[in-house]
Amino acid sequence: MSSPIGRLRSDPKTHDAHELLTDGLAGSDLRSLLLDVAAQRAARRTPSGVLTQYKADRFCEPSALDAVAIAQAEASALQAVRPHFRPIQLSPVSPLATSSAMSEVPQNNVVTTMRMTEVLSDPTNVLALEAALERQANASEIVRLAAAHRVLRAQTFDGPRSYAHFSLLGMVSAGRDRGNRQFEVDELLRHIRALTAAVISIDADADVVVRVTDHSGRLDEAQTIVDTLDTESSIDTERTHGVGYYDHLCFKLAVRRGDELIEVGDGGSTTWTQQLLSNRKERLVISGSGLDRIVM
Numbered sequence: 041m042s043s044p045i046g047r048l049r050s051d052p053k054t055h056d057a058h059e060l061l062t063d064g065l066a067g068s069d070l071r072s073l074l075l076d077v078a079a080q081r082a083a084r085r086t087p088s089g090v091l092t093q094y095k096a097d098r099f100c101e102p103s104a105l106d107a108v109a110i111a112q113a114e115a116s117a118l119q120a121v122r123p124h125f126r127p128i129q130l131s132p133v134s135p136l137a138t139s140s141a142m143s144e145v146p147q148n149n150v151v152t153t154m155r156m157t158e159v160l161s162d163p164t165n166v167l168a169l170e171a172a173l174e175r176q177a178n179a180s181e182i183v184r185l186a187a188a189h190r191v192l193r194a195q196t197f198d199g200p201r202s203y204a205h206f207s208l209l210g211m212v213s214a215g216r217d218r219g220n221r222q223f224e225v226d227e228l229l230r231h232i233r234a235l236t237a238a239v240i241s242i243d244a245d246a247d248v249v250v251r252v253t254d255h256s257g258r259l260d261e262a263q264t265i266v267d268t269l270d271t272e273s274s275i276d277t278e279r280t281h282g283v284g285y286y287d288h289l290c291f292k293l294a295v296r297r298g299d300e301l302i303e304v305g306d307g308g309s310t311t312w313t314q315q316l317l318s319n320r321k322e323r324l325v326i327s328g329s330g331l332d333r334i335v336m
Contacts, residue, residue: 067156074154098204099151099192105335110207113331114188117209117238124234125186125211133157134166142168142312143285149195161194163187163210164326165312171214171324172316182215184230188331207331209238214313217321224289224309225261227325228252229268235293235305235329236271242334247296251276256288265291287311293329305329 048054061070094100103110118127136156139145142165151159160166171183192205211234213227232250239246250273254262259275266273282290290308294301307327314322 071154071156078154099194101204103203103205103332105332109335110332113242113335114207114209116241117329117331118186118188120237120241121186121209121211121234124230125184125213127186127188128167128170130160130163130166130187130189133159134169138165138169142315143310149193151192151194159192160189161191162328163189163191163208164212164328167210167212168214168310168312168316168324168326171212172313175214175313175322176317179216182213184211184213186211186234203332206333209235209329209331211235211307211327213325215323217323221261221289221309223323224325225264227323228265228289228291228307228309231307231325231327232265232269232271232291232293235307235327238329239293239295239304239334242331243295246334248272249294249296249301250274250291251279251294252289252291253277253279253282254289255279255283255286258288261289265289282306282308285310291327295334302333304333 049058061073065073121127133153133155134157136152136158137147138158139150139161140147145161147158150161153159167185167187171185174181174183186209188207188209190205191208194204211231213230215223215227217223236248236250239248248271250266250269250271252262252265252273253276259277262275266275276292279290279292286308287310288308291306292303293305293307294303296302305327306329307325310324310326312326313324314320316322
């Protein structure tokens with residue numbers, strides 16, 4: 041069975057419209073057209089119709105978790121990382137392709153607006169934009185930023201701890217290459233320690249476990265990280281998740297509950313600021329932690 045978009049592209053009645061919307065209009069004209077379409081469709085909706093969608097649309101339903109607990113978790117996490125990362129408050133939206141242009145995340149995995157923006161699906165992408173601007177203004181300073189944000193993702197997740205929207209703690213470190221991946225090693229250690237502190241600030245009894253991977257196959261830097269950490273850590277040579285997303289060095293952070301390891305954090309080095317600033321000497325380390333999972 042063909043996909044809906046494939047059917048629409050092959051239909052003569054909608055093919056020309058698709059071409060017009062994709063390539064035939066300037067960005068400002070497309071925005072005006074889509075906003076008018078939305079306004080006319082909204083004018084035809086009734087309150088009962090809005091309620092019907094609210095009941096059925098997974099993007100719109102509220103979280104089942106305690107709102108006070110989530111708010112406290114966000115505040116605790118930001119306080120825990122504050123000595124080393126500067127917290128900032130992000131906008132609910134970012135420029136169109138914030139995720140897909142840098143990290144090749146499919147655009148269909150984010151919620152796109154009609155104003156050529158997208159709802160935040162990951163704070164680290166936007167923190168990378170902010171860090172790039174600060175690096176552009178002062179290339180001699182290492183920029184370390186953090187944000188706790190409610191994100192919305194369009195793809196469907198499986199499992200009892202999976203929701204369309206959830207709170208994420210994101211952090212980035214942006215600086216210049218110091219050779220021998222020294223920047224990456226130092227900042228990965230900083231991120232792991234900060235994420236560990238954030239988790240413990242929410243759950244004082246959390247038993248944190250760290251797994252470090254180097255997708256390049258080199259083990260020296262990964263071993264240095266493992267040997268330096270105080271928490272339980274090891275090298276994971278079997279991990280394939282993150283290939284193409286992270287630039288070699290990466291880690292996963294989990295909390296042990298009996299025999300179960302619950303993943304609550306992830307991070308690694310990326311090429312995002314290299315792309316943003318067109319400078320191969322730029323280095324960026326990112327990390328994130330799902331605060332809803334820690335609260336649960």
